[in-house]
Structures are given as C-alpha cells and as structure tokens.
C-alpha cells in the first residue's frame with residue numbers, strides 16, 4: 001500500500017487552501033524512553049514495536065504554510081535550495097495533500113533544536129508540518145489521524161502531536177491507520193531532561209538509513225522486539241508508580257540495547273564519539289556515588305540525561321552548562 005492510497009480514503013478528492021490560514025503551528029520534539037527502531041513497512045513508516053516518549057516542552061518546530069508563486073521551503077530564516085534533501089522531503093509530504101489543485105506553497109519552518117543531529121528534529125518537524133497542512137487546507141482531522149499522517153512523514157513525528165508522556169501503538173492494520181500515538185494521562189512534574197550536546201552537526205547516516213541497515217544486516221536485531229515489549233511494560237509500571245529508578249534503568253538499558261543492534265549491523269554503525277562515552281562514564285560514576293542519574297540517546301552522539309528536580313544541583317555540578325528541560329512545566 002502507498003501513502004497516497006491511505007490518505008485518499010480520509011480526504012476529499014480536491015482540497016483548497018483556506019483564505020486566512022496564516023497561523024504558525026508548533027510541535028514539540030520528543031525523546032523516546034522505549035525506542036522505535038525498525039519498520040515492518042518502510043513506505044508507511046509502520047514500526048516493528050510500540051514506543052513511548054516524553055515531549056520536550058518548548059523545544060521543537062514552528063511551521064507555517066501559505067500560498068506562493070513557486071514552491072519554497074525556508075528553514076530558520078534561510079531559503080533551502082529546491083534540490084536539497086530537506087526541501088524535497090517537505091514538498092513530497094505537501095504533495096500527499098494538495099492533489100487535484102495547482103497552487104504552489106511557501107513552507108516556513110523554525111527549529112529551536114539542531115536539525116538532523118539526533119535531537120529529534122524530524123519528529124517535531126513533520127508534526128508541525130502536519131498541523132500546518134491541516135490548518136492550511138481546513139481539514140480539521142482528528143488527533144489520531146493527524147498522528148498517523150505525521151507518522152508517514154517520519155515515524156517519531158506521530159508522538160510529537162502531544163505534550164508529556166506519549167505512547168505510539170504499533171498497530172496491526174495493513175494501511176497503518178491503527179498505528180498512531182496517544183498521550184498518557186499522567187504527569188510527572190519532578191522529571192527533568194538534560195540535553196548534553198556532544199556534537200550538533202548533521203550526522204553522516206540519518207535515523208532512517210541507520211534503522212533500515214540494522215534490520216537488514218544485524219542478527220542481533222532479532223532480540224529487539226522482545227526487549228522493546230518488555231521495556232514498554234516496565235515503563236508503564238514505572239510511570240504509574242512514579243518510580244524514577246525503574247524509569248531511568250529501563251530507558252537507559254533500552255537505548256543501549258538499540259545501540260548494540262546498530263553496532264552489530266554491517267557496515268557497522270557507531271553514532272558515539274569519545275565525548276559521548278566519557279559522558280556515559282560520568283553518569284555511571286555519579287550513580288556509583290549515589291546520584292539517581294540515567295541517560296538515553298537517539299541515533300546520534302548526544303545524550304539526554306534523566307533525573308528529578310532534587311538532583312538538579314548535583315547534576316549541574318557534574319555537567320556545567322547543561323540545558324535542562326521540564327517536560328511538565
């Protein structure tokens with residue numbers, strides 16, 4: 001099944017831009033505590049496993065779509081060349097929705113997180129774009145449909161439609177319309193996330209290519225779906241009990257297990273840099289000294305530290321200048 005045929009079933013045959021649709025739409029970035037790693041359908045971004053994330057509050061993408069004389073994509077105030085991969089992906093996504101009409105669009109987007117550095121810019125980017133498209137064409141789609149459509153842009157974008165804890169159910173349908181995310185009705189005001197930026201340059205192998213390479217070449221990947229299912233269950237329990245130890249241990253082991261499958265692929269994929277490993281060792285040393293501090297990492301060299309409000313001063317002493325996010329305000 002392709003994206004067009006899935007979307008056709010949910011949209012009118014032609015869509016027209018709404019006259020005064022000039023609002024900018026915001027979507028937060030998110031960091032998975034149980035990762036999405038591997039697809040059962042590459043075209044629709046249908047995952048092998050369900051995943052669970054926490055959104056990064058004010059960090060994310062702001063996007064606006066308007067009518068223009070030519071198709072244009074602007075990122076952080078600069079026009080992106082039409083042939084650039086970034087622009088091509090954005091316009092290809094717009095094309096899924098503007099069938100039957102001949103207008104051109106100007107897409108303006110701002111990321112207040114580094115782009116393509118393993119800090120989940122694709123998640124907030126496609127979620128904000130989906131919200132902007134929904135408004136631009138006056139579609140008024142339900143959140144679950146917005147999430148499923150955003151997933152076709154980038155899997156992790158399905159979770160960036162919401163604040164707080166979010167679960168993306170893998171679903172079983174062939175068209176993937178049961179594969180969308182929903183927020184968890186639980187808050188954890190003491191939770192803190194520290195962004196430890198080791199390198200914010202664009203990574204050589206993006207998540208999509210890294211994920212496909214792992215599924216195709218790593219025998220170790222066979223153990224991943226079981227690990228992810230068990231971790232998801234443990235995270236639900238940890239969140240229900242507000243047990244930070246269980247949350248931190250599960251998230252860290254989940255991230256390291258994902259990285260183990262990457263390292264076991266061919267050619268090998270190692271997103272870590274020496275400073276990433278040094279930071280992990282500092283976290284482990286801090287824990288050995290009694291500080292409740294854990295980390296998670298996506299497909300990149302940067303760490304996201306997990307801790308609670310009472311540990312903030314001690315964490316800052318070990319990681320001076322750390323950018324700290326309060327996901328629940």
Ligand SMILES: Nc1ncnc2c1ncn2[C@@H]1O[C@H](COP(=O)(O)OP(=O)(O)OP(=O)(O)O)[C@@H](O)[C@H]1O
Pocket residue numbers: 061062063085086089090109110111114115116117118119120121122123124125126129156205206207208298299300
């Ligand atoms: N504001 C945005 N609007 C639309 N698309 C975006 C936006 N920001 C990023 N993207 C898309 O996301 C891609 C980067 O995704 P990639 O998965 O490589 O990195 P990441 O999302 O930063 O890292 P990860 O998903 O591993 O945490 C960009 O090349 C672009 O296609």
Ligand SMILES: C[C@@](O)(CCOP(=O)(O)OP(=O)(O)O)CC(=O)O
Pocket residue numbers: 031032034035036037045051120122123153154155156157207208209211297298299
């Ligand atoms: C490691 C991850 O960040 C992978 C994210 O992958 P993407 O959502 O960027 O992949 P595509 O669906 O191919 O666009 C884990 C996660 O966010 O769950």
